[in-house]
Amino acid sequence: MANKDLRYKGDLVFTVYNFIYRMYRKLRYDWVDDATHLKRLFKARQGYELNLDHPKSLNEKIQWLKINDRKPLYTQLADKYAAREFVKDFFGEEYLIPLLYATTDYRDIRPENMPDGHFVVKANHDSGSFKIIRDKSKVDWKKLQADCRWWLSVNYFWFEREWCYKNIQPRIIVERLLETREGKIPNDYKIHCINGKVAFIYVSVDREGTNKRNIYDAEWQPLAFTWAAKVKDASKQRGAEIDPPTSLAQMKQMAEKVAAMFPYVRVDFYDVDGKIYFGEITQFHGGGFDQIRPLEWDYHWGEQVDLSVLNK
DSSP, X not given: OOOGGGGGSOHHHXXXXXXXXXXXXXXXXXXXXXXXXXXXXXXXXXXXXOOSSSOOSHHHHHHXXXXXXXXXXXXXXXXXXXXXXXXXXXXXXXXXXXXEEEESOGGGOSGGGSOSSOEEEEESSSSSOEEEESOGGGOXXXXXXXXXXXXXXXXXXHHHOOGGGTTOOOOEEEEEOOOOTTSOOXXXXXXXXXXXXXXXXXXXXXXXXXXXXXXXXXXXXXXXXXXXXXXXXXXXXXOSOOOOOTXXXXXXXXXXXXXXXXXXXXXEEEEXXXXXXXXXXXXXXXXXXXXXXXXXXXHHHHHHOOGGGGGO
């Protein structure tokens, strides 16, 4: 494909690049049915065949859910903008990260529209498109606009067939950057629930520092497995053990309230010096393509996910 830096050069080049990208995507993704696409990716990333007829591992069941569990509510929950209304009604506005700005036009992302202080610019309709800003006088605004323009042009569904992303209206949102008293980004507590109950807690620790991934059971006992992309060294994922947040019991209670609607789901929270903020609701951790190692843990958790509840 074309060099991604070309998309920063102007309208004509962006249009040409975007056309090439879309044709490439159609050839590789759009003209392949969901099941075939998922099976190809799964074999390449997991190293074993995906069985959609009789899924057993957790990652297999995540793929099965992509195809067989498609409720309209899931689009709202995957939309980082629209999900705010759900969280407000479900838990209360006090759990929302302050929203500072939102737009569907990348050209609105310019310094006079941005707040002072520390904030995050992100896309509402995908995973991983964001930029942390602590000093807006040092931002290359043309490049940031180009990034936002690109984010808005991409439909994240096509890559890993996560249906909930397909019909989201793309937006750029600006939120206050959450920071602890020490000026650090708080740990991200990703609470994985199976059949409505907390199964384990995956913690992203010190994202701008050690950047480790620790996993604990519901009682905060360390669990000896990792869940990471194939390209990452599993032996380097875990960091030093950490104490549970003071708000853990409340986080688990809130997560299980959401989890009552799903056979499997991940509900994320931040604890900022004792105050809880809602992160996001994710049905497909790592797209169901990150590897759980040792592999027996993939089957251990998968065995517990009851897919038959969807037929009741």
